[in-house]
Amino acid sequence: MPTIKDVAEKAGVTVTTVSRVLNNRGYISEATRNKVYRVMKELDYQPNELARSLFRGKSNLIGLIIPTVSHPFFGELSAYIEGYAHSKGYKILLCNSQLEREKEIEYIDMLKRHQVDGIIMASHTIEVDEYSKVNLPIVTFDRRIKEKIPYVSSDNYQGGKLATNLLIDKGCKQIAHICGNLSLDLLANKRNEAFVATAQERGIKFHTVQTEINVFETKQYERLILELFSEHPNLDGIFASSDLIAASAIKICYQLKKEIPDEVRIVGYDDTNIASLVTPQITTIRQPIEMMSKLAMELLIKQMNEEKVTVENILPVTLQERETT
Amino acid sequence: MPTIKDVAEKAGVTVTTVSRVLNNRGYISEATRNKVYRVMKELDYQPNELARSLFRGKSNLIGLIIPTVSHPFFGELSAYIEGYAHSKGYKILLCNSQLEREKEIEYIDMLKRHQVDGIIMASHTIEVDEYSKVNLPIVTFDRRIKEKIPYVSSDNYQGGKLATNLLIDKGCKQIAHICGNLSLDLLANKRNEAFVATAQERGIKFHTVQTEINVFETKQYERLILELFSEHPNLDGIFASSDLIAASAIKICYQLKKEIPDEVRIVGYDDTNIASLVTPQITTIRQPIEMMSKLAMELLIKQMNEEKVTVENILPVTLQERETT
DNA sequence: TTGTACGCGTTATCAA
DNA sequence: TTGATAACGCGTACAA
Numbered sequence: 001m002p003t004i005k006d007v008a009e010k011a012g013v014t015v016t017t018v019s020r021v022l023n024n025r026g027y028i029s030e031a032t033r034n035k036v037y038r039v040m041k042e043l044d045y046q047p048n049e050l051a052r053s054l055f056r057g058k059s060n061l062i063g064l065i066i067p068t069v070s071h072p073f074f075g076e077l078s079a080y081i082e083g084y085a086h087s088k089g090y091k092i093l094l095c096n097s098q099l100e101r102e103k104e105i106e107y108i109d110m111l112k113r114h115q116v117d118g119i120i121m122a123s124h125t126i127e128v129d130e131y132s133k134v135n136l137p138i139v140t141f142d143r144r145i146k147e148k149i150p151y152v153s154s155d156n157y158q159g160g161k162l163a164t165n166l167l168i169d170k171g172c173k174q175i176a177h178i179c180g181n182l183s184l185d186l187l188a189n190k191r192n193e194a195f196v197a198t199a200q201e202r203g204i205k206f207h208t209v210q211t212e213i214n215v216f217e218t219k220q221y222e223r224l225i226l227e228l229f230s231e232h233p234n235l236d237g238i239f240a241s242s243d244l245i246a247a248s249a250i251k252i253c254y255q256l257k258k259e260i261p262d263e264v265r266i267v268g269y270d271d272t273n274i275a276s277l278v279t280p281q282i283t284t285i286r287q288p289i290e291m292m293s294k295l296a297m298e299l300l301i302k303q304m305n306e307e308k309v310t311v312e313n314i315l316p317v318t319l320q321e322r323e324t325t
Numbered sequence: 326m327p328t329i330k331d332v333a334e335k336a337g338v339t340v341t342t343v344s345r346v347l348n349n350r351g352y353i354s355e356a357t358r359n360k361v362y363r364v365m366k367e368l369d370y371q372p373n374e375l376a377r378s379l380f381r382g383k384s385n386l387i388g389l390i391i392p393t394v395s396h397p398f399f400g401e402l403s404a405y406i407e408g409y410a411h412s413k414g415y416k417i418l419l420c421n422s423q424l425e426r427e428k429e430i431e432y433i434d435m436l437k438r439h440q441v442d443g444i445i446m447a448s449h450t451i452e453v454d455e456y457s458k459v460n461l462p463i464v465t466f467d468r469r470i471k472e473k474i475p476y477v478s479s480d481n482y483q484g485g486k487l488a489t490n491l492l493i494d495k496g497c498k499q500i501a502h503i504c505g506n507l508s509l510d511l512l513a514n515k516r517n518e519a520f521v522a523t524a525q526e527r528g529i530k531f532h533t534v535q536t537e538i539n540v541f542e543t544k545q546y547e548r549l550i551l552e553l554f555s556e557h558p559n560l561d562g563i564f565a566s567s568d569l570i571a572a573s574a575i576k577i578c579y580q581l582k583k584e585i586p587d588e589v590r591i592v593g594y595d596d597t598n599i600a601s602l603v604t605p606q607i608t609t610i611r612q613p614i615e616m617m618s619k620l621a622m623e624l625l626i627k628q629m630n631e632e633k634v635t636v637e638n639i640l641p642v643t644l645q646e647r648e649t650t
Numbered sequence: 651t652t653g654t655a656c657g658c659g660t661t662a663t664c665a666a
Numbered sequence: 667t668t669g670a671t672a673a674c675g676c677g678t679a680c681a682a
Contacts, residue, residue, distance in 0.1 A: 003659055014669050019661055027667055044458060049438045050384060051659035054375045054674050068404050075400035079393050082421050091439065094419040096407050113374045114416065133369060218602055247602045254604045277543055277572045278603045279579045328675055339653050344677055352651055376675035379658050
């Protein structure tokens, strides 16, 4: 790879001059400017961003920590985030934590060593204390860390309420919420609060089932749902806290020959692409993933520019009624 | 962020000494070693990888260019690749090309500027010539560029053959292949070659439908499949070149009240997570995504170490029979 | 066992 | 309008 020095020599000028035409700074005669440009083309010169970043104290790198990009929600989130980042001149370092505490910590350290300008954190197994060590702009998804760290989320309580009310309105008498592990300190837990409150308020029998920390094993979902039905054969409504879980529920109902939506109604969450793709199409609570991604990037960039940011950023959810209710 | 200089001063030694304990080079007394370690902890010192990379001429960064991480196949691929990269000390710069030519080129330049040690290329809209400009280790997914660039793929011809034969064996009389755009120079096109050859050989009526370049629009799939059935109402077998397309086919059959697998049989491709998640579960051709990811990383690392690599790396596919046939 | 000095590729300051 | 030089943070000869 040619360096600025090679360009300078070949063009018969000094590196200063080359740097000037590169960055459009100061006065340069048209003649030398053209000569330098020509040599840059000839050599296919690309400025070394490592050296630039080192000098400037800014890398234009952003770390993205998620459980895994193979989960539809995080895959879609990552795609949007990368897109917005790219349009703002930032690059994404991808980190799949698998929801393992050690990995999250290790990744954070790695990102700091690589001088990222900020971190988007959407995996939350580490303790709140760990965040104080990160002296970097952070934006969090779905978790409130402390007063200062801005977080992006959607209205989880409202989502839980919409889902639960819909099931009851449709005539369900005994409902269950299958959600992530409640020991993780996530705003998503508000879905279950809403579920419980709504069911109690309306006098409907209800159950909550938590998945294990490790999110992505669909086999696990299937086992849990199978157990749920064997314990509660009259269950007629399921609020699944992701479209993936909802799809698993559909599968089990099919196995148990329970008609959807006649015998069992199901509401999913997220409205990822699969929700409207599977058969029957999943009634779900839509999170505005694209808006959330955009907002996260904006909040991060504002912090990098030392502008003020609002800490709480909760976007509205909407009910997407389809075929499972 | 504290630098090596800060550590040196606080520990009462020079930067050389700190660098030595950091990299375990040369002789150091236990006393100073411990002192330096202690100061590093106190200051929460993290070595600046930008500076290290600049000095070493090696960034430990790898660029990953895919159409979009929100597509299940590429999401799973990315997750595996990032995992293997991480275990080998490499970090992934994520690039979603959206299958746009300009973006691919732009991303390649960006990656070069950032001094990545190699590129994994799984998005293929650019011309073969463009690759000669990339003087970097590359591994390609599913495309043969020229003699020298190693590529990872699975046995597409065999996959097409397995799928087509299965449909015919099960009794289909008129079949269609819905595949990606054949104008892209991909090894995946061999699936269609196999489809055509097998159908002709066995004397079965067949059709090929290509999607538009822009891969991910499931609405597009649905429209195409709807058109397909309206033109060929007696169609009773579909070979879908991804599980996503297969899911769309299921959806349309459901709309048209065609029973699966009695009236229409469907075979998907990839065996991504959704294949066994949806209802009915998709019979599909399994690509060994995990092995392919691992192999790609290994091939890349070998190139970086200037070891010899085999150019053609084709892994076997397997038929996963499920409920759509 | 530890320190001095230089270079990695770039940009900004100051001089010419 | 252009050039020489220091600095960004780090690692390694070479010297002490």
